Amino acid sequence: MKQSNDLYEVFLRSIRGVDHRHVGSLHADTAEQALTYARDVYTRRSEGVSIWVVKSTDITASQEQDMDSFYDPMDDKPYRHASFYVLPDEIDNM
Amino acid sequence: MSDSGQAIFDRRIEAEQKIEPKDWMPADYRKNLIRQMSQHAHSEVIGMQPEGNWISRAPTLKRKMVLLAKVQDEGGHGLYLYSATETLNATRDEMNAALHSGKAKYASIFNYPALSWADVGAIGWLVDGAAIVNQISLQGTSYGPYSRAMIRICKEESFHQRQGYEIMIALANGTPMQKAMAQDALNRVWWPSLMMFGPHDSDSAHSGRSMQWKIKLRTNDDLRQSFIDQTVPQIKFLGLELPDPDLKWNEERGHYDFGDIDWDEFKRVISGDGPCNRDRIRHHKKAHDDGQWVRDALEAYHQKKASASAA
Ligand SMILES: [Fe+2]
Numbered sequence: 183m184k185q186s187n188d189l190y191e192v193f194l195r196s197i198r199g200v201d202h203r204h205v206g207s208l209h210a211d212t213a214e215q216a217l218t219y220a221r222d223v224y225t226r227r228s229e230g231v232s233i234w235v236v237k238s239t240d241i242t243a244s245q246e247q248d249m250d251s252f253y254d255p256m257d258d259k260p261y262r263h264a265s266f267y268v269l270p271d272e273i274d275n276m
Numbered sequence: 277m278s279d280s281g282q283a284i285f286d287r288r289i290e291a292e293q294k295i296e297p298k299d300w301m302p303a304d305y306r307k308n309l310i311r312q313m314s315q316h317a318h319s320e321v322i323g324m325q326p327e328g329n330w331i332s333r334a335p336t337l338k339r340k341m342v343l344l345a346k347v348q349d350e351g352g353h354g355l356y357l358y359s360a361t362e363t364l365n366a367t368r369d370e371m372n373a374a375l376h377s378g379k380a381k382y383a384s385i386f387n388y389p390a391l392s393w394a395d396v397g398a399i400g401w402l403v404d405g406a407a408i409v410n411q412i413s414l415q416g417t418s419y420g421p422y423s424r425a426m427i428r429i430c431k432e433e434s435f436h437q438r439q440g441y442e443i444m445i446a447l448a449n450g451t452p453m454q455k456a457m458a459q460d461a462l463n464r465v466w467w468p469s470l471m472m473f474g475p476h477d478s479d480s481a482h483s484g485r486s487m488q489w490k491i492k493l494r495t496n497d498d499l500r501q502s503f504i505d506q507t508v509p510q511i512k513f514l515g516l517e518l519p520d521p522d523l524k525w526n527e528e529r530g531h532y533d534f535g536d537i538d539w540d541e542f543k544r545v546i547s548g549d550g551p552c553n554r555d556r557i558r559h560h561k562k563a564h565d566d567g568q569w570v571r572d573a574l575e576a577y578h579q580k581k582a583s584a585s586a587a
Pocket residue numbers: 319320323350353404407
C-alpha cells in the first residue's frame with residue numbers, strides 16, 4: 183500500500199483582505215486531499231476563509247546558517263528607515 | 277437558489293470586503309484595475325530615471341547612498357505592482373508592450389527633467405509626498421492584492437519624502453545661490469505635482485466607476501486639496517516663496533485656495549509631448565533590450581538542464 187507520504191504546507195487566510203499565513207503542515211496523497219485534511223485539522227473553529235496547500239518539496243527556502251551572507255548587506259543601511267532623517271518638530275508628522 | 281457572481285460581487289463591494297483573484301468580478305472592473313495598476317507600476321519604474329540621473333552626481337557620499345536606496349525602492353515598488361497586476365491575468369510582456377507603444381500611461385511628472393540637485397530634494401518632498409497621499413488612500417482599495425501592495429509600499433515610502441525635505445532644508449538654509457536653486461526647483465516641480473492627482477473630478481473619465489467599485493476611495497480633487505493643505509506650511513517653514521500667487525488660506529472652506537492648473541500642458545505631456553517622453557521610453561526599451569543576454573542565458577541554462585535530466 184502506498185504511504186500518504188507527501189508533506190504539504192498549509193496557509194490560512196483568516197479574514198478577507200489579509201495575507202495567507204503559514205499555520206503548519208500535514209501528509210496527504212493529493213493536493214485536493216491535503217485541502218480537505220487542512221480544513222479538518224486547521225479550521226475546526228472557523229479560523230479561515232481560504233486555505234492554500236503547497237507541497238513542501240516545492241518550497242525553496244533560505245537557510246538560517248546562510249544569514250550572514252544573505253542579509254549582511256542590509257545591516258549597515260539605517261538610511262532606509264524614516265527615523266534616520268531628523269526633522270524639526272513643526273514638520274515631523276511627515 | 278445560488279446567487280449570481282454579480283450579486284456576490286456587489287454585496288462584497290457594498291460591505292467593503294476585498295475582492296480576491298479567484299473571485300468572480302465584472303470584466304470592466306478587471307479592465308479598470310489593469311489600467312490603473314499597470315499605470316501605477318510604470319510610474320514607479322519610469323520614475324527611477326529623473327532621480328537615477330543624479331546618483332553619480334550626488335554632492336556627498338551620504339546623499340549618494342540615500343538616493344541609490346530610494347531609487348532601488350522604486351524599482352521594487354514597480355515589481356510589487358506588476359506582480360499584483362499579473363493576478364488579474366495581465367502578462368508582463370503585454371504591460372511592457374503597452375508602455376512602449378504609448379497605449380499605457382504613467383505619471384506625467386516623470387516626463388520633466390531633473391535639472392539641478394535641488395530637483396532631487398523637490399522630487400522626494402513633493403512628488404513622493406503627492407504619491408503618498410494617493411497611496412495611503414489606496415491602501416483601502418477593494419482589490420486585495422493591490423491593497424496589500426499599497427500597504428507594503430507606504431511603509432517603504434516613509435523615508436523618501438523625509439530625505440527630500442532634508443535636502444530642501446539644507447539648501448534653503450545654505451548660500452543665496454543654494455536657496456535660489458531650491459526656490460527654482462519648487463517653482464518647477466509644484467504644478468506637475470498637483471497634476472499627479474489627475475484631471476478635475478468633473479473631467480475625469482474613469483473616476484465615477486472607480487469610486488463605485490471602491491477601487492478609488494477619494495476623488496482626484498479631494499486628494500489634491502489634502503496634499504496642498506499639508507504642503508503649504510512645509511513651504512513656509514523652508515522660508516521659500518509660495519510657487520502660486522493664488523495660494524491663500526480660505527477660512528470659510530478650511531482649505532487653501534490655489535490657482536488654475538494648466539490642463540493643456542497636462543494633456544500635452546500625458547499624450548507624449550512633454551520635455552522627456554521620448555527619452556524615457558527610449559531608455560526603458562534600451563534597458564530591456566540590453567538585458568536580453570541575461571534572458572538568453574537563463575533560457576540556455578534551462579534547456580541544458582532539461583536535456584540533461586531527459587538523458
Ligand atoms: Fe513612487
